[in-house]
Amino acid sequence: MPDFANLLIRWQQQHGRHDLPWQGTQNPYLIWVAEIMLQQTQVKTVIPFYQRFIETFPTVAALAKANLDDVLALWSGLGYYARGRNLHKTACVIMDHYQGKFPTCSSEIQKLPGIGRTTAAAIAAFSYGESCTILDGNVKRVLTRYFGIDGYPGLSATNQRLWEKAEAVVPRSNAQINMSVYTQALMDLGAMICTRSSPHCIVCPLQSHCTAFLGDRVSCLPTPKPSKVLPSKETVFLLLQHHDKLLLEKRVNQGIWKELWCLPEANKNHHYQSYCAQMLGIDAVCVDLLSPPIDHTFTHFKLRMYTQRLQVKSIFQQPQCNPICWVTADEAFRLAIPTAIKKILSKYRVASTPTSL
Ligand code: SF4
Missing domain, CATH: 1.10.340.30 (Hypothetical protein; domain 2)
Incomplete structure (x- = not known):
């Protein structure tokens, strides 16, 4: 040639x-x-x-x-x-x-x-x-x-x-x-x-x-990839609001979001208030489940993300597992956060008043 x-x-x-x-x-x-x-x-x-x-x-x-x-x-x-x-x-x-x-x-x-x-x-x-x-x-x-x-x-x-x-x-x-x-x-x-x-x-x-x-x-040509349906997963992110701030936690474990700041993640079977108390040391009340859920597609799976909004009443203990921070939505966008979490924060950006997400 x-x-x-x-x-x-x-x-x-x-x-x-x-x-x-x-x-x-x-x-x-x-x-x-x-x-x-x-x-x-x-x-x-x-x-x-x-x-x-x-x-x-x-x-x-x-x-x-x-x-x-x-x-x-x-x-x-x-x-x-x-x-x-x-x-x-x-x-x-x-x-x-x-x-x-x-x-x-x-x-x-x-x-x-x-x-x-x-x-x-x-x-x-x-x-x-x-x-x-x-x-x-x-x-x-x-x-x-x-x-x-x-x-x-x-x-x-x-x-x-x-x-x-x-x-x-x-x-x-x-x-x-x-x-x-x-x-x-x-x-x-x-x-x-x-x-x-x-x-x-x-x-x-x-x-x-x-x-x-x-x-x-x-x-x-090229011969297309044999078609394969991507598996779907569901998860729940907790949007904990304290005055004008939101809680983010840093993923320190392995995984695609390692070292990135995320909303705390639960699953649909959790009792969210007990979860916040046990895992995060936070006394919070559920406000609402924001709808509709947001979908995000990764290379290997699709993720349907539900967002549970909670209002913080008191913080009685520092969480034991991941590092956390309290930030406004604007500050969150300047941190290393995954695109999927940005989607949630963009859609439900926290307004200045505590009850108007
Ligand atoms: S198929 Fe690609 S390499 Fe072949 S002539 Fe067309 S543009 Fe060029």
Whole structure:
């Protein structure tokens, strides 16, 4: 496939993206933060988060020194919070074990927490011009169509074939090939031309060799994920109101919301007033169950969230388990809170008077 890389590079130089906030640098820290944020997240969503993050933590040293709470507060709304926790952890590893310097090859970068093969390859290609292979969702779609590969890409056999193809087309140490441009070209083609629906084959630089295009199979590839109904769960969040403040507790246990501030969570079988007394040391009376419930979809399940409002009468004991804080709704939005909890607080934002939620 001798022309694959050159066709892509020529196209990227003329039509690709050149002014994203993380482009025009070879600083591996700036590239790493962007690559982590871009996992599972669209460019236009990432840009404001990235700019705020880099303004606050301009170097790996600044990030390592930061409080995890402050890192997660900046991550709040971007989802997949393990990425933010790993970013902070990795910054500490780089300071403690790599003298504050990013490793300079993809195999070493890949040993860092939260950095997989594709992310390591992208950092190495953009920062050091290393000849290495990326295979993110966009690139999988391009290669699936270009080589006419059947089978859902999430299956390991299909994934394996795609890695082999990606390896086969990547340019090998060649002074003529700019790996940074090649890597960006693959990403850009997947994002801008070979899109999930209605790809723009007519202007695609790979069109004349593309198996799916030549075989009129573009709309069939990649093979869709076998349909599966997401399981549903229900839960109850307690909106404890004390004057103009709400109670938040920090999740210290494992789980997707680890280290984030949440409303206390109960289940429908609890007697909420007894629960508050026993678990939180708070004497409170139920006001109402706010309706309708709010739905939130995670990757692996759907969550129906009920919100029980309670008015606090007295606080007779500090809770034993999780750290807590009392904040106004406005203050809550400045903390690291999950998007699902933001949905509740947005809908039922506490007004200034104690009884008018
Ligand atoms: S010709 Fe169409 S299907 Fe093939 S790689 Fe280009 S955009 Fe994708």
